[in-house]
Amino acid sequence: xxxxxxxxxxxxxxxxxxxxxxxxxxxxxxxxxxxxxxxxxxxxxxxxxxxxxxxxxxxxxxxxxxxxxxxxxxxxxxxxxxxxxxxxxxxxxxxxxxxxxxxxxxxxxxxxxxxxxxxxxxxxxxxxxxxxxxxxxxxxxxxxxxxxxxxxxxxxxxxxxxxxxxxxxxxxxxxxxxxxxxxxxxxxxxxxxxxxxxxxxxxxxxxxxxxxxxxxxxxxxxxxxxxxxxxxxxxxxxxxxxxxxxxxxxxxxxxxxxxxxxxxxxxxxxxxxxxxxxxxxxxxxxxxxxxxxxxxxxxxxxxxxxxxxxxxxxx
Amino acid sequence: xxxxxxxxxxxxxxxxxxxxxxxxxxxxxxxxxxxxxxxxxxxxxxxxxxxxxxxxxxxxxxxxxxxxxxxxxxxxxxxxxxxxxxxxxxxxxxxxxxxxxxxxxxxxxxxxxxxxxxxxxxxxxxxxxxxxxxxxxxxxxxxxxxxxxxxxxxxxxxxxxxxxxxxxxxxxxxxxxxxxxxxxxxxxxxxxxxxxxxxxxxxxxxxxxxxxxxxxxxxxxxxxxxxxxxxxxxxxxxxxxxxxxxxxxxxxxxxxxxxxxxxxxxxxxxxxxxxxxxxxxxxxxxxxxxxxxxxxxxxxxxxxxxxxxxxxxxxxxxxxxxxxxxxxxxxxxxxxxxxxxxxxxxxxxxxxxxxxxxxxxxxxxxxxxxxxxxxxxxxxxxxxxxxxxxxxxxxxxxxxxxxxxxxxxxxxxxxxxxxxxxxxxxxxxxxxxxxxxxxxxxxxxxxxxxxxxxxxxxxxxxxxxxxxxxxxxxxxxxxxxxxxxxxxxxxxxxxxxxxxxxxxxxxxxxxxxxxxxxxxxxxxxxxxxxxxxxxxxxxxxxxxxxxxxxxxxxxxxxxxxxxxxx
Numbered sequence: 055x056x057x058x059x060x061x062x063x064x065x066x067x068x069x070x071x072x073x074x075x076x077x078x079x080x081x082x083x084x085x086x087x088x089x090x091x092x093x094x095x096x097x098x099x100x101x102x103x104x105x106x107x108x109x110x111x112x113x114x115x116x117x118x119x120x121x122x123x124x125x126x127x128x129x130x131x132x133x134x135x136x137x138x139x140x141x142x143x144x145x146x147x148x149x150x151x152x153x154x155x156x157x158x159x160x161x162x163x164x165x166x167x168x169x170x171x172x173x174x175x176x177x178x179x180x181x182x183x184x185x186x187x188x189x190x191x192x193x194x195x196x197x198x199x200x201x202x203x204x205x206x207x208x209x210x211x212x213x214x215x216x217x218x219x220x221x222x223x224x225x226x227x228x229x230x231x232x233x234x235x236x237x238x239x240x241x242x243x244x245x246x247x248x249x250x251x252x253x254x255x256x257x258x259x260x261x262x263x264x265x266x267x268x269x270x271x272x273x274x275x276x277x278x279x280x281x282x283x284x285x286x287x288x289x290x291x292x293x294x295x296x297x298x299x300x301x302x303x304x305x306x307x308x309x310x311x312x313x314x315x316x317x318x319x320x321x322x323x324x325x326x327x328x329x330x331x332x333x334x335x336x337x338x339x340x341x342x343x344x345x346x347x348x349x350x351x352x353x354x355x356x357x358x359x360x361x362x363x364x365x366x367x368x369x
Numbered sequence: 370x371x372x373x374x375x376x377x378x379x380x381x382x383x384x385x386x387x388x389x390x391x392x393x394x395x396x397x398x399x400x401x402x403x404x405x406x407x408x409x410x411x412x413x414x415x416x417x418x419x420x421x422x423x424x425x426x427x428x429x430x431x432x433x434x435x436x437x438x439x440x441x442x443x444x445x446x447x448x449x450x451x452x453x454x455x456x457x458x459x460x461x462x463x464x465x466x467x468x469x470x471x472x473x474x475x476x477x478x479x480x481x482x483x484x485x486x487x488x489x490x491x492x493x494x495x496x497x498x499x500x501x502x503x504x505x506x507x508x509x510x511x512x513x514x515x516x517x518x519x520x521x522x523x524x525x526x527x528x529x530x531x532x533x534x535x536x537x538x539x540x541x542x543x544x545x546x547x548x549x550x551x552x553x554x555x556x557x558x559x560x561x562x563x564x565x566x567x568x569x570x571x572x573x574x575x576x577x578x579x580x581x582x583x584x585x586x587x588x589x590x591x592x593x594x595x596x597x598x599x600x601x602x603x604x605x606x607x608x609x610x611x612x613x614x615x616x617x618x619x620x621x622x623x624x625x626x627x628x629x630x631x632x633x634x635x636x637x638x639x640x641x642x643x644x645x646x647x648x649x650x651x652x653x654x655x656x657x658x659x660x661x662x663x664x665x666x667x668x669x670x671x672x673x674x675x676x677x678x679x680x681x682x683x684x685x686x687x688x689x690x691x692x693x694x695x696x697x698x699x700x701x702x703x704x705x706x707x708x709x710x711x712x713x714x715x716x717x718x719x720x721x722x723x724x725x726x727x728x729x730x731x732x733x734x735x736x737x738x739x740x741x742x743x744x745x746x747x748x749x750x751x752x753x754x755x756x757x758x759x760x761x762x763x764x765x766x767x768x769x770x771x772x773x774x775x776x777x778x779x780x781x782x783x784x785x786x787x788x789x790x791x792x793x794x795x796x797x798x799x800x801x802x803x804x805x806x807x808x809x810x811x812x813x814x815x816x817x818x819x820x821x822x823x824x825x826x827x828x829x830x831x832x833x834x835x836x837x838x839x840x841x842x843x844x845x846x847x848x849x850x851x852x853x854x855x856x857x858x859x860x861x862x863x864x865x866x867x868x869x870x871x872x873x874x875x876x877x878x879x880x881x882x883x884x885x886x887x888x889x890x891x892x893x894x895x896x897x898x899x900x901x902x903x904x905x906x907x908x909x910x911x912x913x914x915x916x917x918x919x920x921x922x923x924x925x926x927x928x929x930x931x932x933x934x935x
Contacts, residue, residue, distance in 0.1 A: 112470055112491035135887070190459075202658050223661035224898070311661045312597050312890035330467030332874045332883065333487045 106339040126340040136324060136341070143320045146233055146306070147298035153234045155294070157242045159287065162249035163275055178250070181243030189304035192240055196232065197223075197309065229314045233305050248290070249283055256282035285366040292360055292368050296353035299345050321345050409755050415449040421745060423452045426469065427804045428462035428482035434796050440761055441800035447758065450749040452478065452802065461600055463487065477740040480528075480804045483600070485732045486871040489527055495736040495743045496525035504751035510534060510806055511728075518730045530733035531804060533726045537811035540823040541724075542847030544683055546617060547607070548721050549711050551678040553839040554703030561842040565715050567612065567642065571649050574677055578654065584675055585702075591676045593649065594656035596667045596685075597894050604681050605646075605659075605893050609639035612713050616720035616859055619866025620882070621925050628933060630865075630926045632918055634889070640906060641713055643893070647902045660894035672697075674704035683708075683848075692790050694833075703835030710852035722854040723863075726809075731867035734805055753805050756813040762801050763820045765789065770798075771821070779817045779824065786831055862932035865925060877917070878924030884916035 075082070106126060108119040130136045161181070168174040184192065199205050202219040210216045222228045260278050269277065303322035310318030319327075321341055329338015353368075360367040433456065434441065445451040455476070457465050466484025469475060470491050481488045488494055501508050501516065510529060511519075519526045533545075549570055555577045556562070564570050574592040583589050596604040607619065610633040615622045622631040633639060649655050656662075662670070670676055671686055672693040679686075687706070694700040710721040736746045752758055764771050764779055770789060771779045781789070788794050808819040818824040822831075828847065829837065845851045872879035892909040899905035 112493075135884075197663075219657070221657055221661060224894075312602065313660050313894050315887065315891050326464065328874070330471065331461060331463035333463075333467060333470070333490060334874055335471075337874075 103339060103343055105336050106343045108336055110336045110339070112333070112335075122336075126336045127344070129337065130340055130344065135319070138316060139319045139321050139324045142306075142317055143299055143301045143322075146230055146320065147301035149230055149234045150237045150301060151294055151298055153238050154241050154245060155291070157238050158245035159249055159283075161242050162246040162253065162283075163279055165246065166250060166253050166279065167271060167275075178243065178246075182247060183243070184240045185244035187240070189240075190308060192236060193305060193308040196236055200232070223309065223311060224313050226314050226317045229309075229317050232309065233302065236305055236309075237302075249286065252283040252286040253279055288360055288366040289368065292353065292356045292366075295356040296349045298352060299349050409447060409752055409757070414446045419449055420445045421450050421742075423450060423478060423740070423746065423749070424476040425452050425454045425478035425480075425804070426456075426465070426476040427454060427480045428457050428465050428484055429480070429804070430458065431456035431803070432792070432796070434800055438796070438800050439798045440765065443766070444753075444758055444761055444800060444802075448749055448752040450745070450752075452749075452805075454802070454804070457482075475737040475739040477737060477746060478734060478805075479737055480531075480732065480734050482732050483870050485528060485735070486873055488735065488737075489521055490873070493738050494527040495738055495740065495746075496527060497529065497736075497747070498525055500744070500747035500750075501526065504747055506751040506754035507747065507806070510754070515728055515730075518728065519733075528733035528735040529806065530729050531806045533728070534808060535726050535810035536808040536813075536819055537815070539725070539810050540818045540825065541809065541849065542823055542825070542828045544708050544722050544848035544852060546722065547603070547611065547680065547682045548708030548852060549608075549678065549680050550706035550708055552674075552676075552704050553707050553835050555677050556707070556839055556842075557703055557835060561839065564709050565711065567645055567711050567713055570678070570709060570711055571645065571654065575649075575652070575654055577677060584673070588673070588675060591656045591670065592654045593678050594662075594667065594670060594676050595659050595679055596662065596664065596681065597660050597890070598662070598664050598667070601664055601685065602890055602893070604679065604685075605897070606889055607633070608680055609633045609636060609642050611719060611721050612642055612711065613638040614712060614717055614719050616723050616863065617866070618864050620869035621865050621922070623860070623862060623865060623929060625860065628929065630922050630929055632922055634885075634913065634918070635910070638713055643896050643906065644902050646897045647899060650897050651900070655897070660898065674699040674702070678706075692792065695787075695790055700833035701835070703833075703839075705833055705836050707836070707839055708848055708852050710854055718855045718857075719852075720854050720857060722849045722852045723859055724849070724854075724856055725859075727859075727864055729864060729867045731870040750806055753802060754808070759808065759819065760812075762807070765799065777814060777816055778826070779821070780826055781821070781830075783830075860933065862929050865929065868928045869921075869925065872924070876924060877920040879921075881917045881919075881921040885913065885918055885921065888912050888916055 102116075104116060105119075107121060107123060108116075109122045109125075110116070110119045114120075165174060165178060168177070200222040201207070202221060206222075207216075207219040211219065222232065256278065260282075261274060264274050264278055299321065301320050303320060303326075306318045306320050307323055307326075310323075321344075325338040325341050328334050329341070357367050357369060431454070433454065441451060460468075462482035463484045466479075466481045466487050469479075470487060470493070475493055479488065497507075497519075507529070511534070516526060519529060521527060535541075549567075551564070551570070551573075555573060556564075558577055558581070559573055562569075562573070564573060571593070578590055578592040581590065596602065607617070610616075610618065610622050613622065613633065613636060615633075622633045622636075623629075624631050646655065650657075656670075656676075658666075668686060668689055671679070671690045674694065674697070691700075691705065694704055708721070710719050712719050734750070736743050736750075740746050753762065760767075767773065770785055771781050772785075773779055789799070809823060810819055811817070812819050818827075821827050832840070840846070840851070843851060869882060872882050874880050874883055888909075892912060896902070896905050896909050
């Protein structure tokens with residue numbers, strides 16, 4: 055991981071010549087394929103951004119729709135509900151990021167400390183299995199577990215914590231924690247894999263040396279394991295910050311209802327409501343452009359902060 | 370080494386080809402080769418290789434039938450066309466239509482429901498005009514005036530609604546629309562009282578639930594529930610228009626004296642209705658999960674027989690729930706629902722049931738431009754209205770699904786009825802094409818009903834005993850009699866929802882309409898669950914007026930004036 059991502063400064067630039075090209079031909083073919091792939095699937099669709107500045111109609115198509123400049127953006131920012139979905143998206147994005155990040159790291163470290171090999175393998179396998187379930191299944195499970203007759207209410211009632219069942223989906227205050235919990239439950243095991251891999255690459259002699267110096271488990275975690283996986287953590291953090299606005303679509307769409315609409319709707323749901331359901335593709339595109347621009351800004355900020363503090367960074 | 374390099378290169382090429390292949394155009398539907406006239410009139414049948422396969426998307430939930438469905442094959446042999454239907458799953462109609470348009474992957478036939486206008490705006494529908502003249506069965510569906518009402522701004526007709534259309538004499542015994550429903554066992558328990566007002570209704574539910582708090586197996590009964598999910602929130606939302614005595618114009622009330630549009634969300638009846646719901650909620654009569662349940666959960670709840678009453682449209686619950694009642698023997702203990710025509714004060718006239726046909730010109734079946742041979746498609750729409758095919762769709766195969774007595778009347782044995790209701794049998798044998806043109810009323814033979822549920826003999830024979838007893842106790846000959854609405858003509862503007870359904874966010878009224886929906890989705894359940902009703906109601910009204918409902922009302926008024934010809 056570390057070696058792949060670090061940009062190494064070479065002492066001398068090698069000259070490009072025929073021989074060199076020939077020597078690396080296979081690698082070049084591979085690279086070109088991915089460049090073409092990236093161009094087609096990531097850059098070509100950007101042409102559709104034109105829609106954001108038009109009053110796009112399917113009947114007229116991209117070439118005959120009327121241009122309206124920034125009208126759609128102005129509508130967006132005058133729309134109270136759009137400002138609200140930005141807030142929701144950011145809030146849930148940040149909560150999810152922090153929650154999944156911390157739990158994954160903690161889980162990886164704990165798992166690493168397990169001495170029993172079979173137990174460790176088993177826990178690891180079981181814990182990453184939810185990653186392969188689709189959200190529709192996960193939300194179904196959560197909906198059932200949190201319903202009035204679901205397991206959570208049953209347990210709380212039998213423990214006499216509450217008198218009657220709580221309808222968790224009827225209160226705005228529970229919605230963000232439920233979404234965060236769903237994310238943690240689904241992704242912790244999967245996200246921990248990368249940290250576990252990073253931990254295994256730490257030189258065992260460091261641990262041995264520390265033991266000689268009389269370090270206990272806690273000291274070893276604090277002074278060897280954590281610093282050892284720090285570059286991995288930083289890179290993943292920088293990459294994930296850009297994803298904050300991708301706070302999710304399925305979870306909120308499937309778990310939300312009229313009562314919690316104010317806190318449950320994300321930018322993606324807003325785009326779906328206006329862009330697809332109301333056929334206002336232009337408005338949907340404008341919201342999408344806004345989202346992309348903010349994501350890029352976030353990544354640049356995170357990256358430069360990492361760079362300034364001398365940490366691992368992307369570019 | 371050389372070989373490995375070669376292998377790597379080949380694999381890389383294959384990968385890139387595979388990645389690019391995704392961009393190619395979709396498969397075009399195959400079309401039949403022969404163009405010679407052949408079919409129902411010629412009395413010939415089509416060979417397997419001559420049958421054209423079409424696709425159809427219906428923006429309503431439904432169950433898919435099996436490939437190789439028996440009646441579908443019979444119809445295909447006779448008409449030369451087989452239609453594969455797909456249904457809405459887990460989305461709203463507008464979303465589904467939006468994604469079909471965005472992908473460009475259109476079916477041959479489509480019923481876009483609320484998304485019809487999107488399809489029209491996108492210009493992907495084939496005009497009907499020349500085909501209406503060409504095919505007599507299609508033309509016969511509507512009068513010239515009615516056909517005119519389907520005409521869009523560009524002067525063409527693009528779809529025809531397939532429902533609520535009576536041929537010959539009406540034989541209606543059902544109430545397909547909205548009502549406050551109550552299990553007939555509750556009425557039986559109370560000795561079949563007259564229930565005319567919402568207060569009496571809830572009073573009866575309260576008394577019954579107090580006396581019979583659980584089902585036989587010990588699960589508690591739910592006296593009243595309501596659905597608030599997505600577009601189905603009409604279950605909580607539009608009762609005020611009925612309680613105030615008006616018919617289902619859907620989005621507004623039409624005051625026929627002043628010819629003015631009235632917003633039913635703000636009338637005193639609305640406040641009273643919600644305050645009653647609020648009171649019942651705080652008494653524990655209303656399901657505490659009502660606001661967060663999904664449609665599936667709602668149907669599952671009704672299917673257990675635990676729910677004593679609710680407000681809903683018949684088509685929204687009855688088809689699924691009634692079949693399950695039969696399978697679970699819950700119909701024998703009186704779990705079936707009967708409709709009541711309630712108002713807020715006793716003696717007020719109401720129009721929960723509207724007699725006669727309701728023409729909803731905002732949606733219907735359409736042929737899309739991706740259909741390779743529109744003429745063939747319209748010929749099929751003509752053929753499915755042929756009496757022989759119509760009988761196959763709704764009655765089934767003679768001798769197998771129904772019998773004919775010496776007077777030529779169709780009837781079924783109990784065994785046939787049970788089989789007809791069985792879901793496995795439905796998938797392998799029945800092919801209703803329920804969203805293609807169809808008739809209600811009397812068959813071309815002048816005796817039988819077009820659809821079995823309207824055949825008088827079939828209707829009563831198909832009812833469970835407790836239902837029959839209930840109908841007898843009230844002297845009712847069918848569901849409409851249970852409601853007892855006044856017989857009153859609806860104006861040419863009826864129903865106004867056909868206009869609000871077609872509104873888009875292009876106009877200020879359309880934007881207001883969308884926002885009003887959002888606000889009501891949030892506030893109506895809140896108001897019902899409030900501990901301080903008046904305070905919550907005022908907050909709701911404030912949020913509601915911020916949506917500028919007046920823009921919406923103004924546009925509805927314009928349309929009303931147009932429809933009323935003023």
